Amino acid sequence: MANENNRSGLLTGALLAPATAWFLIMLIMPLIVVAIFSFGERSPVGGYVASFTFDQYANLPSRFAAFRNTLTFAPFGTLASLLIAYPLAYFLAVKVSARWKLLLLVLVIVPFWTSLLIRTYAWIFILGGKGIPAMLAFIGIDDVRLINTPFAVMVGIIYGYLPLMVFPIYVSLDKLDKRLLEASSDLGGTPFRSFLQITLPLSMPGMATGCMLVFILLMGEFLIPAFLGGGKIFFVGNALVDLFLQSRNWPFGSAVAIMLVIVMLITVTLYMRLTVGKSTGRDESLM
Amino acid sequence: MAKLLQQFAGMENGVTMNTSAAQGSPDIQFDQASKRYGDVLAVDNMSLSIERGEFFSFLGPSGCGKTTSLRMIAGFEQPSEGDVSIGGVSMLGVPPHQRPVNMVFQHYALFPHMSVAENIGYGLRQRAPRPAASDIDRQVDEALEMVQMTGYGPRRAWELSGGQQQRVALARALINRPTVLLLDEPLAALDRKLRRDMQIELQTLQRDVGITFVLVTHDQEEALSMSDRICIMRDGQVVQSGSPRELYDQPASVYVADFVGKSNFISGKVNTVNGDAITVVNQHGHPFAGVPSGGAAALTVGSDVSVAVRPEVIVLGAHNSSAADMDTDVAVNGRIKNRIFLGEHTEYLVDADGLGDVLVLSPKHVESTRGTFEPGGTVAIGWKNDTALVLEDK
Numbered sequence: 001m002a003n004e005n006n007r008s009g010l011l012t013g014a015l016l017a018p019a020t021a022w023f024l025i026m027l028i029m030p031l032i033v034v035a036i037f038s039f040g041e042r043s044p045v046g047g048y049v050a051s052f053t054f055d056q057y058a059n060l061p062s063r064f065a066a067f068r069n070t071l072t073f074a075p076f077g078t079l080a081s082l083l084i085a086y087p088l089a090y091f092l093a094v095k096v097s098a099r100w101k102l103l104l105l106v107l108v109i110v111p112f113w114t115s116l117l118i119r120t121y122a123w124i125f126i127l128g129g130k131g132i133p134a135m136l137a138f139i140g141i142d143d144v145r146l147i148n149t150p151f152a153v154m155v156g157i158i159y160g161y162l163p164l165m166v167f168p169i170y171v172s173l174d175k176l177d178k179r180l181l182e183a184s185s186d187l188g189g190t191p192f193r194s195f196l197q198i199t200l201p202l203s204m205p206g207m208a209t210g211c212m213l214v215f216i217l218l219m220g221e222f223l224i225p226a227f228l229g230g231g232k233i234f235f236v237g238n239a240l241v242d243l244f245l246q247s248r249n250w251p252f253g254s255a256v257a258i259m260l261v262i263v264m265l266i267t268v269t270l271y272m273r274l275t276v277g278k279s280t281g282r283d284e285s286l287m
Numbered sequence: 288m289a290k291l292l293q294q295f296a297g298m299e300n301g302v303t304m305n306t307s308a309a310q311g312s313p314d315i316q317f318d319q320a321s322k323r324y325g326d327v328l329a330v331d332n333m334s335l336s337i338e339r340g341e342f343f344s345f346l347g348p349s350g351c352g353k354t355t356s357l358r359m360i361a362g363f364e365q366p367s368e369g370d371v372s373i374g375g376v377s378m379l380g381v382p383p384h385q386r387p388v389n390m391v392f393q394h395y396a397l398f399p400h401m402s403v404a405e406n407i408g409y410g411l412r413q414r415a416p417r418p419a420a421s422d423i424d425r426q427v428d429e430a431l432e433m434v435q436m437t438g439y440g441p442r443r444a445w446e447l448s449g450g451q452q453q454r455v456a457l458a459r460a461l462i463n464r465p466t467v468l469l470l471d472e473p474l475a476a477l478d479r480k481l482r483r484d485m486q487i488e489l490q491t492l493q494r495d496v497g498i499t500f501v502l503v504t505h506d507q508e509e510a511l512s513m514s515d516r517i518c519i520m521r522d523g524q525v526v527q528s529g530s531p532r533e534l535y536d537q538p539a540s541v542y543v544a545d546f547v548g549k550s551n552f553i554s555g556k557v558n559t560v561n562g563d564a565i566t567v568v569n570q571h572g573h574p575f576a577g578v579p580s581g582g583a584a585a586l587t588v589g590s591d592v593s594v595a596v597r598p599e600v601i602v603l604g605a606h607n608s609s610a611a612d613m614d615t616d617v618a619v620n621g622r623i624k625n626r627i628f629l630g631e632h633t634e635y636l637v638d639a640d641g642l643g644d645v646l647v648l649s650p651k652h653v654e655s656t657r658g659t660f661e662p663g664g665t666v667a668i669g670w671k672n673d674t675a676l677v678l679e680d681k
Contacts, residue, residue: 198398
């Protein structure tokens with residue numbers, strides 16, 4: 001018996017070893033390196049000189065705008081994606097016949113077959129002078145500037161992250177037991193009230209998962225603001241690219257990165273508290 | 288508890304306790320109602336009325352249209368042709384949430400994100416104007432007491448056993464004081480013992496609250512034991528409706544005789560018809576006599592029929608016994624193939640000469656006086672002609 005336990009223990013260990021190694025080498029070690037760097041100093045030629053100073057952290061307020069932008073665009077971008085994705089997911093899961101469902105689902109995935117870089121690049125032309133503004137000018141609405149505005153960044157965010165929001169919500173709506181809606185209707189619930197009282201709460205896990213995915217990825221986003229914000233709308237991600245690759249200020253970049261991790265831990269923890277406290281169903285779990 | 292039930296049933300909606308007095312006015316009426324799904328005719332031109340205060344069952348195998356019929360009453364399906372009315376009012380185009388009926392769903396369909404109390408109070412919260420919270424709480428407590436679940440209010444639905452979920456589903460429906468309660472295979476998910484208990488409870492509840500219950504089931508025993516009236520369906524059509532006793536004693540067809548209880552059938556052609564005395568000749572040329580079944584159409588000489596003989600009317604006797612010995616009109620020799628002891632009864636399967644397998648149900652008191660027959664042994668079977676029903680083959 002003890003032998004058997006031992007063997008199953010060994011097997012568990014063996015199966016978990018690759019994941020553990022990956023976790024340690026690819027995630028924990030770089031994080032430690034970055035943490036160490038953040039207390040160092042920049043050498044005159046760039047890079048890192050060992051030291052122990054809080055100067056880099058003291059300098060963080062100089063990047064306040066980047067943090068402010070990230071912490072504005074990430075939650076609002078998540079919210080906007082949610083508001084647009086929900087009706088779409090609802091339509092796909094509830095209204096569309098089985099025959100069309102697969103085709104439409106594939107259409108939602110199709111953009112993923114091309115790199116986000118190329119697709120975002122395409123948006124530069126759509127929103128740029130010869131795109132939508134030119135069309136608007138044609139019908140008499142002149143001087144509309146879309147590219148390099150917060151609006152353009154928001155459009156890019158919603159475009160890029162919508163599928164990540166649609167799928168979890170679609171899954172939770174698709175597995176929703178239709179008889180619960182019949183029961184609600186039978187008990188006197190109008191279609192709208194049935195949606196509010198049954199469909200919406202039971203699709204909470206899907207919404208929570210989608211929001212989590214989009215929010216976390218948005219916190220690290222740099223491509224969309226760089227392309228569509230024209231250097232005017234700066235995220236923390238852009239600050240990091242700039243600090244590590246352009247000005248080669250590794251210690252300050254590391255401090256910014258550590259700060260971002262801390263901000264993320266706080267916001268995600270708060271978010272988890274909020275949503276887990278509210279979700280009550282048996283099989284409702286986050287992610 | 289009885290007092291509470293009276294209060295529950297009698298208040299507000301004016302349903303009387305005396306169900307027999309309320310009977311006579313149809314509560315639900317199917318008027319040439321059909322339901323088509325593409326090429327499939329799920330319910331075919333059904334005309335039927337269900338009386339107020341009646342415990343009515345739709346009985347039939349899966350796909351016979353019984354659930355579709357129930358869903359047309361609930362409003363989840365609209366008839367393709369014809370009409371369904373409740374309390375004399377046509378329900379064409381009336382959505383489920385505006386109908387005065389409530390349903391107990393198969394597998395209950397309790398809301399997983401709500402407590403037991405929230406589930407039960409759901410219907411009250413949908414009303415406009417919405418009752419006061421204290422009023423809802425009080426009614427929920429009463430409903431919990433009615434189904435013997437006092438104190439379970441704060442629990443979650445999935446924490447309950449199947450039988451308890453069943454009670455919650457009942458309370459959730461009845462708290463709205465519907466004029467009709469619809470039950471879609473409500474006992475199918477329960478184990479045998481619990482099912483038996485719930486059958487008795489449902490019957491008692493129906494008598495106490497005095498409202499019309501419409502049950503859908505594929506279990507003939509369930510339908511027979513609970514219903515005042517049963518409608519037997521097949522391929523979207525009503526085959527026969529009547530009291531359990533009528534269906535058992537006077538089946539209109541072989542299908543009904545076979546579906547309601549067990550029966551032995553001897554197929555043949557009508558030889559003579561003389562009032563209520565009919566003779567039938569089977570494939571081996573042996574004549575059998577019987578009486579026409581009350582619900583069946585008139586028979587003509589030469590038509591294909593079956594003589595149905597219930598297992599419990601067949602008498603067993605020693606091999607080569609004459610009809611006179613057994614006090615019967617028919618005597619056939621046979622060999623016992625199998626014997627099953629069922630407590631109150633013993634069931635024999637007899638391979639009778641020229642008839643094939645015949646099922647015989649022998650009561651305990653007969654068994655103890657004449658002794659049991661052993662499998663493999665020879666025996667004689669017999670029955671009286673007036674217990675044999677002649678039915679059209681359909």
